[in-house]
Amino acid sequence: MSPGLRHSGCVLLLCCLLQPWTMAIAGEGVGAIPLIDQDGADFRLSAVHGSVVLLLFGFTHCPHICPLEMSRLTAALETLESRGQEVKAIFITVDPQRDSPAVIKSYLSHFHPTIIGLTGMPGNLDAVTDYYRVKRVQAPTTQGSYLVDHGNSLYLLNAQGEPEALVPPGLPSSHIVNLVAALQEHTH
Amino acid sequence: MITWRVWKTEAVHCNTARRISLQTGCRCGFCPANFRMLRRLLIIVVILAGTSPGQVCAAGELIAPGYGTLDYVVPTAGSYALPPLGGAADALVVDSNGSERQLYQLFGERYALLSFMYSSCSDVNGCPLTAHVFYRLQRAMAQNPLLAKSLKLVSLSFDPEHDTPQNMHLYANNFRHTDAPDHWRFATTRNQQQLAPILQAYSQDVQQALATNGLPTTDFYHVLRVFLIDPQRRIRNIYSVSFLHADLILADLETLLLQERGTQVGRQPPPERPGSFGPGDRKQGYARADYRTDSLALQNREGQVTDLLRYASNPPLGLPAVPRPHELVLSPASIALGRKLFFDRRLSLNKTFSCAMCHVPEQGFANNEMATAVGIEGRSVRRNAPSLLNVAYASRLFHDGREDRLSQQVWAPLLAANEMGNPSIGYVINTIRSLADYDGLFAAVYDAQQPGMQNIGDALAAYQMTLNAADSPFDRWYFGGDAQAVGAAVKHGFELFRGKAGCASCHTVTKDYALFSDYAMHNTGVGYLSSQVNSAATVQVQLAPGVFVDVQREVLERVGEPLAADLGLYEITENPADRWKFKTPTLRNVALSAPYMHDGSLTSLREVVEFYNRGGIANPLLDPLLRPLQLQEQEVDALVALLQALNGSNLPVLLRDAFAAPVGDTGGASPAKGGQRGQGS
Known part of the structure; x- marks a missing residue:
């Protein structure tokens, strides 16, 4: 048995002990929840199963951390692309009220072109964010607007759509690249 | 000598940020509702694209130095001490495998850095800064086995509701496949009851932020503090936003390790103190990096009450x-x-x-x-x-x-x-x-x-x-008739003092005694100079021996209070002719009381002598006694030598008496009633 496989086995066992992610949602799992992409088309997370996925939650009116996170993600994607390493990147809004597919599309035009932007029916989005334990709270501002506080670490999902790691903001894009490469190596 | 220096790593996605800034700068595709967001995005992007951390960007926002390289030279490890700041508390926490552990177990056997975090922290200079600095340390540890053996990084969440052990496990997984899997440990607690005593023990004042509707948000107000903890579980340094930098932490760690080695071979006795004025500080040469203080630690000061x-x-x-x-x-x-x-x-x-x-x-x-x-x-x-x-x-x-x-x-x-x-x-x-x-x-x-x-x-x-x-060397020579009490330079200096340099016109000396002052009011131009607008864009600030930074005046003015104008004697007499007149100070013991002039604007005796050699600062009310003195270099030296020969021989007695004085905050006790019983005596 290769060290990588042995390691994966340990993690699998650990995940079972820690209430497996799949228990959080019944039926076909989070991959089956209908969402809407930036072109207005139906999209389910199962569409990216089989790939390593970088998943970020945010919203387009987010003033500080989201643009930084998105630019870090873009930098990582550029490097991965130049190395020919396949990875999917997804941005899911926590603010469906304002983030229509068109708004998300305009926002994404400033970042890496392969990033998929998703919104959806509020209930469906809730199911996704609950699954990934992303907390989010709508916080009115004095200007009569609101922000959506949310967990802003980057998820690294394995080919089965399960979280492998959470990358906190502040770690450089080179770390994301290394992480993706390591996961792909251990998967194959 | 071990050197752990983190070489320049990329500041957070700096290049991308710059690229985006260019992009957003030339596109107009944003809908009007997004204008404010776009502007704020640009601000942040500009900050991160800036190559000089700590620099103020156009919008006046700052990015912490921890993201880049320091603007100043890190003090040499071992050139300073890090006294313990108190004990680091132990507590029950939950590790990233979901097991209950003692915090001390997470600290490992050696040194530990403890930070507090929560995963929805969105302040760039908050948790992300800590993560960035920890990452740099983690990289350094991966490359240096000795460092890896000496340090553990611990991030403890203060949001147990959302930062579950599963989430902490996912954070720890960042390094599962790397060469340094166990250097950075993540932990949380079961609930607020378990967390509260830890926050209290580490003085982490954490408050949940409320939205304008009064409801809690997922944000917390907290002051960033990262603790460096030694193997004896004592806090040795606490890093705030401005000082949380991998290079400073590594220098501190190396300092502690050097000190450890030093204490193993036995503590060195305090060095013999140079100078004739006994215990206390000497700041001579403080501007240079090789400055060594010779101040006595408080516990080594011996107070002794004297008959004053x-x-x-x-x-x-x-x-x-x-x-x-x-x-x-x-x-x-x-x-x-x-x-x-x-x-x-x-x-x-x-x-x-x-x-x-x-x-x-x-x-x-x-x-x-x-x-x-x-x-x-x-x-x-x-x-x-x-x-x-x-x-x-x-x-x-x-x-x-x-x-x-x-x-x-x-x-x-x-x-x-x-x-x-x-x-x-x-x-x-x-x-x-x-x-x-x-x-x-x-x-x-x-x-x-x-x-x-x-x-x-x-x-x-x-x-x-x-x-x-x-009873200074000068007094013993001039009034006591001891020709050996001072050297030739001092004698030459005194000749100049009374003659060519004309100092004694104001700093008076008689044949029986010398006050070295006429206690009269004179305009030397120092006050006039400081009343002029200072337009220099930057101000040099000394942080430590040999460590200077140029601070933009605008920044200084934002945090400081400009000193009020000072017209000297005019403020008392309201006579315009009295503008910028100040009292002549005595020169006795003057070597001990730097910096000089009424505003402390000259730092050394040599600077003062050179100031008078230039004839002061020209202004309409300049005292007629001031004129350029045409002193040669060696004459300036002689005058400085004289000024250094004016320290009283009884100063150590006065100082020991002062050290014996109670300071009045010793609680309910009645210290040294009547002043006859000193604390240190």
């Missing part, structure tokens, strides 16, 4: 009889009472600030560390704290000469809002009357009187009238 009265009744060689207001009681008891008041921190509004904190005994009863004084709560004072040595002879007091009696003068600093800050005379009197350790002391000296305005002033004056320091 003798210095007033029989002053040391070179001083005349003390001019003494006939009504002033000068006795051992009045002097002891005055000394007790002088060192009593409770006599300020916030009970923390004594006279001695600007008139520091071991710094010539002045302050070597600050050009202009700073009072309670960091409030700026516009003038330099003058030395109190030989103040008994001053016929004018304050730099502007506005008082002539010590017993009256003392009320100004007690009442100045930016000095000791007391709101009224009655407030000071009531404070003293309320302190049990003063019971009976005033009555014993002042005919059964209670503490009052007159006798408080008299007591403080009595102590200060004994602070006479002379």
Whole structure:
């Protein structure tokens, strides 16, 4: 048995002990929840199963951390692309009220072109964010607007759509690249 | 010597940020509702794209130095000490495998860095900064096995509701496949009950932020503090936003390791102290990186009460009889009472600030560390704290000469809002009357009187009238006839002093004694110069020996209070001819009381001599005594040598007596009643 496989086995066992992610949602799992992409088309997370996925939650009116996170993600994607390493990147809004597919599309035009932007029916989005334990709270501002506080670490999902790691903001894009490469190596 | 330096890594996605900034700058595709967002995005992007961390961007926002390289040279490891700051508490936490563990277990056997985090923290200079610095350390540890053996990084969440052990497991997984899997540990707690005592033990004041509708958000208000903890579980440093940098942490760690090795071979005895004035600080050469302090640790200071009265009744060689207001009681008891008041921190509004904190005994009863004084709560004072040595002879007091009696003068600093800050005379009197350790002391000296305005002033004056320091090498030569007491340079310097340089015109010397001051008012141009607009864009600020940074004036002005204009004697007389006139200070013990001039603008005696050699600063009211002196280099040296030969031989006695004084914040005890029992003696 290769060290990588042995390691994966340990993690699998650990995940079972820690209430497996799949228990959080019944039926076909989070991959089956209908969402809407930036072109207005139906999209389910199962569409990216089989790939390593970088998943970020945010919203387009987010003033500080989201643009930084998105630019870090873009930098990582550029490097991965130049190395020919396949990875999917997804941005899911926590603010469906304002983030229509068109708004998300305009926002994404400033970042890496392969990033998929998703919104959806509020209930469906809730199911996704609950699954990934992303907390989010709508916080009115004095200007009569609101922000959506949310967990802003980057998820690294394995080919089965399960979280492998959470990358906190502040770690450089080179770390994301290394992480993706390591996961792909251990998967194959 | 081990060197752990983190080489320049990319500042957070710096290049991408710059690229995006260019992109957003030329696109107009944003819908109008997004304009504000776009502007804010640009601000952040500009900050991150800036290559100089700590630089102020156009919008006035700052990015912490931890993201980039430091603007200053990191002090050499081992060139400083990190005394313990208290114990680091242990506690039960939950590790990233969901197991309950003691915090100490996570710290490992050696040093640990402990940070607090929560995963929805969105302040770039908060949790992401810590993550960035920890990542750099983690990389350094991966490359240096010795470092890896010596350090553990621990991130503890203070949001147990959302940062579950599963989430902490996912954070730890960042390094599962790397070469350094166990260097950075993540932990959380079961619930708030488990968390609260930890936050309290580490003084982490965490409050949930509320939205304008009063409902809690997922944000927390907290002050970023990262703790460096030693193997004995003591806190050795606490890093805030401005100092959380991998290079500083590594230098601290190396310093602690060097110190460990040093203590294994036995503690070195304190070095013999150079100089003739005994314990205390010397700041000579403080501007240079190789500066070594020779200050004595507080516990090594030996206080010894002395008979101070003798210095007033029989002053040391070179001083005349003390001019003494006939009504002033000068006795051992009045002097002891005055000394007790002088060192009593409770006599300020916030009970923390004594006279001695600007008139520091071991710094010539002045302050070597600050050009202009700073009072309670960091409030700026516009003038330099003058030395109190030989103040008994001053016929004018304050730099502007506005008082002539010590017993009256003392009320100004007690009442100045930016000095000791007391709101009224009655407030000071009531404070003293309320302190049990003063019971009976005033009555014993002042005919059964209670503490009052007159006798408080008299007591403080009595102590200060004994602070006479002379019998210097100069005095022993010039007045004592000991030809060996000084060298040729000093003798030559004195010739110039009375002759070519003309110093003695104001710093007077008679054949029987020398006060080295006429206590008259003169305009040398120093005040005139400081009244001119200073338009320099940056101000050099010294952080540590040999460590200077250029701070933009605009930044300094934003955080500081500009010093009020200073017109000197004019403020007392309102006579325009008196503008920028200040009192001549005595030169006795002058080597101890740097920096110089009424605003502390000159840092060394050489600078002062060179200032007068240039003839002062030209201005319409310049004192006619000032003119360019045409002194040669070696003549300047001789004058400096003379000034350095004016330290009184009895200074160590005065200092030991000062060190024996109670400081007045020793709780309910009645320290040194009557001043005869010193703390350190």
